[in-house]
Amino acid sequence: MADTASNTIARAAAPDARSLLRRLAPFFGTPLNAALTLILLWLMVRLGSLLVDWAILNAALFPAEPETCAAATGACWSFVIAKSGQILFGIYPPAERWRAGLVCILIIITLVASARPSAWRPGLAAIWVGMMAIVLWLMGGGFGLVSVPTSSWGGLPVTLILTVFAIGLGFPAAILLALGRRSSLPVVRTLSVLFIETIRGLPLLSLLFVASILLPLFLPESLLPDKFVRALLALTIFAAAYLAEVLRGGLQAIPGGQSEAAEALGLNYWSTQRLIILPQAIRIVIPALTNTIIVMIKNTSLVLVVGLFDLISSGKAALSDPAWPAPSTETFLFIGLIYFALAFSFARFADFLERSGAEKRG
Amino acid sequence: MNDGEKLSDRAPAIRIENLGKSFGDFQVLRNVNLTVCQGEKIVVCGPSGSGKSTLIRSINRLEQHQSGRIVVEGTELTNDLKGIEKIRSEVGMVFQHFNLFPHLTILENCTLAPIWVRKLPREEAEEIAMHFLRKVRIPEQADKYPGQLSGGQQQRVAIARALCMKPRIMLFDEPTSALDPEMIKEVLDTMIELANEGMTMVCVTHEMGFAQAVADRVVFMDGGQIIEENEPVAFFSSPRSERTKLFLSQILGH
Numbered sequence: 332m333a334d335t336a337s338n339t340i341a342r343a344a345a346p347d348a349r350s351l352l353r354r355l356a357p358f359f360g361t362p363l364n365a366a367l368t369l370i371l372l373w374l375m376v377r378l379g380s381l382l383v384d385w386a387i388l389n390a391a392l393f394p395a396e397p398e399t400c401a402a403a404t405g406a407c408w409s410f411v412i413a414k415s416g417q418i419l420f421g422i423y424p425p426a427e428r429w430r431a432g433l434v435c436i437l438i439i440i441t442l443v444a445s446a447r448p449s450a451w452r453p454g455l456a457a458i459w460v461g462m463m464a465i466v467l468w469l470m471g472g473g474f475g476l477v478s479v480p481t482s483s484w485g486g487l488p489v490t491l492i493l494t495v496f497a498i499g500l501g502f503p504a505a506i507l508l509a510l511g512r513r514s515s516l517p518v519v520r521t522l523s524v525l526f527i528e529t530i531r532g533l534p535l536l537s538l539l540f541v542a543s544i545l546l547p548l549f550l551p552e553s554l555l556p557d558k559f560v561r562a563l564l565a566l567t568i569f570a571a572a573y574l575a576e577v578l579r580g581g582l583q584a585i586p587g588g589q590s591e592a593a594e595a596l597g598l599n600y601w602s603t604q605r606l607i608i609l610p611q612a613i614r615i616v617i618p619a620l621t622n623t624i625i626v627m628i629k630n631t632s633l634v635l636v637v638g639l640f641d642l643i644s645s646g647k648a649a650l651s652d653p654a655w656p657a658p659s660t661e662t663f664l665f666i667g668l669i670y671f672a673l674a675f676s677f678a679r680f681a682d683f684l685e686r687s688g689a690e691k692r693g
Numbered sequence: 694m695n696d697g698e699k700l701s702d703r704a705p706a707i708r709i710e711n712l713g714k715s716f717g718d719f720q721v722l723r724n725v726n727l728t729v730c731q732g733e734k735i736v737v738c739g740p741s742g743s744g745k746s747t748l749i750r751s752i753n754r755l756e757q758h759q760s761g762r763i764v765v766e767g768t769e770l771t772n773d774l775k776g777i778e779k780i781r782s783e784v785g786m787v788f789q790h791f792n793l794f795p796h797l798t799i800l801e802n803c804t805l806a807p808i809w810v811r812k813l814p815r816e817e818a819e820e821i822a823m824h825f826l827r828k829v830r831i832p833e834q835a836d837k838y839p840g841q842l843s844g845g846q847q848q849r850v851a852i853a854r855a856l857c858m859k860p861r862i863m864l865f866d867e868p869t870s871a872l873d874p875e876m877i878k879e880v881l882d883t884m885i886e887l888a889n890e891g892m893t894m895v896c897v898t899h900e901m902g903f904a905q906a907v908a909d910r911v912v913f914m915d916g917g918q919i920i921e922e923n924e925p926v927a928f929f930s931s932p933r934s935e936r937t938k939l940f941l942s943q944i945l946g947h
């Protein structure tokens with residue numbers, strides 16, 4: 332046959348050529364698929380080149396001054412470069428920005444250091460408490476540092492502190508609530524259900540308003556916590572209620588035989604929960620926990636409605652400088668990138684945890 | 694066994710008097726009396742739903758009784774948590790479905806309670822664990838996870854895990870009924886070995902060969918009551934009650 336020769340050639344060719352063909356088949360297998368592939372490819376190239384033109388080729392970078400932007404047709408990165416300090420740290424006193432920067436680094440290092448399961452020892456909780464104390468001291472001052480009131484805090488450290496504190500305090504509270512909801516003591520159970528359902532029934536915005544506007548009407552000045560603390564409290568109880576429901580799903584999935592076996596060995600209630608039930612329950616709900624935590628990371632931006640300067644509000648504030656052409660797309664892309672980095676690295680981390688757990692049990 | 698007379702002279706390990714228990718309106722145990730002496734081996738049998746599990750789970754208070762008394766090693770079971778934890782650390786229990794902790798290795802399953810309840814140092818707990826894992830003949834599986842073991846191996850780990858607490862009494866709730874036939878023997882052999890070493894045992898099982906080999910007494914339950922108890926030879930050869938006869942014909946007939 333005529334194509335025997337070409338068959339031989341094809342067989343002689345490297346096997347990757349054939350596997351490449353097989354992989355291309357879904358894209359070009361039918362005329363419709365081929366047409367769709369070509370159209371989408373063309374669109375990607377067109378949009379891609381537009382994006383490259385705008386973001387790179389025609390973009391304004393240095394010197395980071397308004398004139399550079401005025402002269403360029405593309406993105407005004409000069410603004411982001413010139414204003415990065417203000418976007419990242421908001422209205423924090425410029426002379427003290429190193430402290431805010433240090434806080435961000437400290438939080439991120441602690442997060443990364445706690446990521447490996449081998450680091451999960453009782454000492455880790457102490458490290459976290461220590462880290463939180465140092466963060467508050469660096470941000471707020473006192474003990475040798477110039478004091479900076481929370482009303483002057485802003486930008487990335489505010490976002491990080493709100494996220495880490497709200498989840499760091501909300502998670503243990505969520506564990507207690509989830510256990511409480513399954514408790515055999517009616518009072519504990521009723522209170523847990525009441526708390527969880529009330530908080531879940533309210534939008535976070537209304538919780539923040541209650542914390543920042545209504546609370547001052549009921550509490551005397553002397554008893555009233557700082558506005559930052561009030562917003563943090565609202566975020567924490569919101570996180571606690573949602574995480575508690577996620578955890579409850581995990582607790583329900585653990586067969587009753589597990590706690591019976593633990594109790595039959597003489598372990599008390601708390602040891603049983605801590606050593607047997609929670610480790611299994613948490614592992615089961617890692618995907619749902621990840622989801623809730625990522626939502627919480629982004630939820631922190633809502634504090635801008637009660638007048639706190641998180642990353643997004645400080646970006647907006649930077650944009651109001653009349654000397655610049657106010658390139659909001661670039662600014663929000665920059666902020667979006669930071670959020671993305673936070674949420675994405677957390678999602679990868681959760682994925683790693685889930686897989687390392689699955690491997691172990693074979 | 695033939696030293697039955699001597700057994701009853703010793704102090705009772707478990708004394709159950711007029712035990713009553715119900716779930717809601719449903720009376721599961723009524724007026725159960727049973728005394729187990731030190732070193733005695735009791736086999737409990739009876740039809741499904743007769744209250745066998747409920748009875749032995751009451752002995753370490755996995756079930757709470759409503760009337761009557763249970764005294765284990767001289768401590769009465771009441772709502773006092775300290776007493777319950779003390780009894781639980783001296784009474785080992787093996788379940789039908791093993792109930793190993795899947796997130797812990799075999800070794801960790803065995804060292805957990807010695808470390809957290811007995812407060813032993815880790816090295817000592819591991820030594821004890823390896824001793825009992827050798828005894829149930831699976832020391833080489835120590836670093837695996839329960840999910841990687843066969844049912845028979847898992848049940849032997851469960852026995853080792855209970856033994857690591859150095860219990861004075863062992864409770865077994867149908868330890869072989871979730872196992873494939875070829876694995877039953879390895880678990881029964883382990884239990885027979887334990888019995889020969891003088892452990893006090895209360896065992897719910899329908900393995901009548903096991904009952905004949907090791908039991909000092911066989912207890913037959915039906916409808917939440919003890920219908921009949923006797924030495925194994927007499928129990929099997931000349932059951933007194935009609936219900937016992939029927940039950941025996943059913944399980945021995947198959």
Ligand SMILES: Nc1ncnc2c1ncn2[C@@H]1O[C@H](COP(=O)(O)OP(=O)(O)OP(=O)(O)O)[C@@H](O)[C@H]1O
Pocket residue numbers: 716719721739740741742743744745746747748
């Ligand atoms: N938690 C519970 N709530 C309500 N009823 C229960 C509960 N546990 C057991 N029962 C009922 O009590 C009765 C005795 O149960 P138990 O488990 O003690 O029987 P068993 O003799 O061990 O039976 P099996 O051979 O099937 O294991 C059964 O009718 C069962 O349905």
Ligand SMILES: [Mg+2]
Pocket residue numbers: 745746747866867
């Ligand atoms: Mg049963």
